[in-house]
Amino acid sequence: MATLPAEQLLVFLLQVGALLALAVGLGALARRLGMPAIVGELCAGVLLGPSVADHLFPGFTAWLLPKDPGQFHLLDAAAQLGVLLLVGITGIQLDLGLLRRRGMTAARVSLFGLLVPLALGVGAGLLLPGSLLGEGADRNVFAFFLGVAMCVSAIPVIAKTLMDMGLLHRDVGQLTLTAGMFDDAVGWFLLSIVSAMATVGVTTGTVATSIGHLGLVVVAAFLARPLLRRLLRATGDDTGRTVSVLVVVMILAAAATHALKLEAIFGAFVAGAVMGTTGEVTAERLAPLRTLVLAVLAPLFFATAGLRMDLTALAEPSVLGAALAVLAIAVVGKFLGAFAGAALSGLSRWEALALGAGMNARGVVEVVVAMVGLRLGILTTATYTIIVLVAIVTSLMAPPTLRFAMRRVAPTAEEETRELAFAPVRASRGPS
Numbered sequence: 001m002a003t004l005p006a007e008q009l010l011v012f013l014l015q016v017g018a019l020l021a022l023a024v025g026l027g028a029l030a031r032r033l034g035m036p037a038i039v040g041e042l043c044a045g046v047l048l049g050p051s052v053a054d055h056l057f058p059g060f061t062a063w064l065l066p067k068d069p070g071q072f073h074l075l076d077a078a079a080q081l082g083v084l085l086l087v088g089i090t091g092i093q094l095d096l097g098l099l100r101r102r103g104m105t106a107a108r109v110s111l112f113g114l115l116v117p118l119a120l121g122v123g124a125g126l127l128l129p130g131s132l133l134g135e136g137a138d139r140n141v142f143a144f145f146l147g148v149a150m151c152v153s154a155i156p157v158i159a160k161t162l163m164d165m166g167l168l169h170r171d172v173g174q175l176t177l178t179a180g181m182f183d184d185a186v187g188w189f190l191l192s193i194v195s196a197m198a199t200v201g202v203t204t205g206t207v208a209t210s211i212g213h214l215g216l217v218v219v220a221a222f223l224a225r226p227l228l229r230r231l232l233r234a235t236g237d238d239t240g241r242t243v244s245v246l247v248v249v250m251i252l253a254a255a256a257t258h259a260l261k262l263e264a265i266f267g268a269f270v271a272g273a274v275m276g277t278t279g280e281v282t283a284e285r286l287a288p289l290r291t292l293v294l295a296v297l298a299p300l301f302f303a304t305a306g307l308r309m310d311l312t313a314l315a316e317p318s319v320l321g322a323a324l325a326v327l328a329i330a331v332v333g334k335f336l337g338a339f340a341g342a343a344l345s346g347l348s349r350w351e352a353l354a355l356g357a358g359m360n361a362r363g364v365v366e367v368v369v370a371m372v373g374l375r376l377g378i379l380t381t382a383t384y385t386i387i388v389l390v391a392i393v394t395s396l397m398a399p400p401t402l403r404f405a406m407r408r409v410a411p412t413a414e415e416e417t418r419e420l421a422f423a424p425v426r427a428s429r430g431p432s
Contacts, residue, residue: 145379354405
């Protein structure tokens with residue numbers, strides 16, 4: 001069996017070391033400036049990628065970050081492990097009791113947060129210049145794809161932002177995660193439909209199969225709950241064994257949903273949420289895994305995502321104009337939708353504003369969606385760059401807007417109790 005060439009391994013190790021060092025450093029700087037660490041972590045990849053370093057130090061980046069797909073796939077695989085575990089531990093801390101009590105609120109926020117930007121995105125796709133369509137792409141398929149890109153949220157970015165800002169225990173944080181997960185599930189389903197439209201066409205069988213797989217994952221996860229409780233209880237006080245069980249279950253669940261043509265992060269999130277309901281995962285038992293993910297694996301993931309961004313295409317005036325228009329549609333659509341859903345549920349205007357801010361973060365999920373569009377020939381390089389811009393700007397907008405709104409929302413007694421449950425974990429990773 002062939003082994004990994006020594007030169008390829010050396011480059012991979014240097015890539016991980018350089019990206020992680022820069023991501024951690026810029027993440028710390030972002031915190032000092034009052035922003036979540038994710039802002040600096042994303043910027044690490046942007047600085048080392050085609051947006052900056054490729055132009056200033058082409059020889060250096062050609063050596064450290066070669067364009068060879070195989071080399072990049074190694075880095076991408078390591079980063080994917082980080083995002084799966086990040087989403088998984090987020091699911092563990094999801095308060096399902098709150099969801100049962102306020103499920104309709106999350107459903108309204110999710111529904112309006114999907115439909116409004118989806119409709120605005122489809123309308124924009126029908127009006128944008130033909131030069132932004134991929135060669136041979138159908139205008140209707142392009143419009144539907146743009147609508148899907150506008151309606152998604154980014155669970156990894158939302159989760160990291162809420163963790164960094166200490167808002168995960170707040171009701172608004174829990175509702176944002178829940179509505180975002182609904183949005184993501186529907187978004188990936190819609191993306192599978194638009195992918196079929198661009199390739200083999202949409203059939204009733206294709207749609208029914210996707211819906212069936214989605215339901216199968218949820219049902220299977222909760223049927224497995226008693227087994228997961230026994231597994232976690234059997235680990236006793238051995239924190240290492242507990243971490244092993246958590247990681248194995250999350251990864252296998254991610255593999256299962258990926259095999260069903262659903263997103264891997266959906267499986268990791270569902271697995272985490274179910275294990276969190278067993279009552280066996282305490283803050284102390286989760287602390288080692290959470291520290292590793294937040295301090296190492298998540299920064300590596302976000303830095304790697306930044307490498308895919310090339311902002312130099314925005315120097316062309318026509319592309320910049322289209323980018324600003326699409327960005328405005330994306331922001332207004334998501335804010336209006338989430339705000340309307342929250343307001344109809346009786347939440348205060350500040351809670352509604354905070355929900356809109358959290359749901360507005362598109363992040364790396366939007367980058368993944370854009371890559372699918374580029375691969376299918378629906379997008380040009382310029383349109384891809386526009387969608388990436390939406391991902392970056394909306395992720396940067398979320399923290400200051402959340403901070404502004406949540407200063408005006410007094411914590412409840414239930415929220416303070418929930419915060420104490422995970423206080424040892426936050427203390428283990430230092431202030432954010």
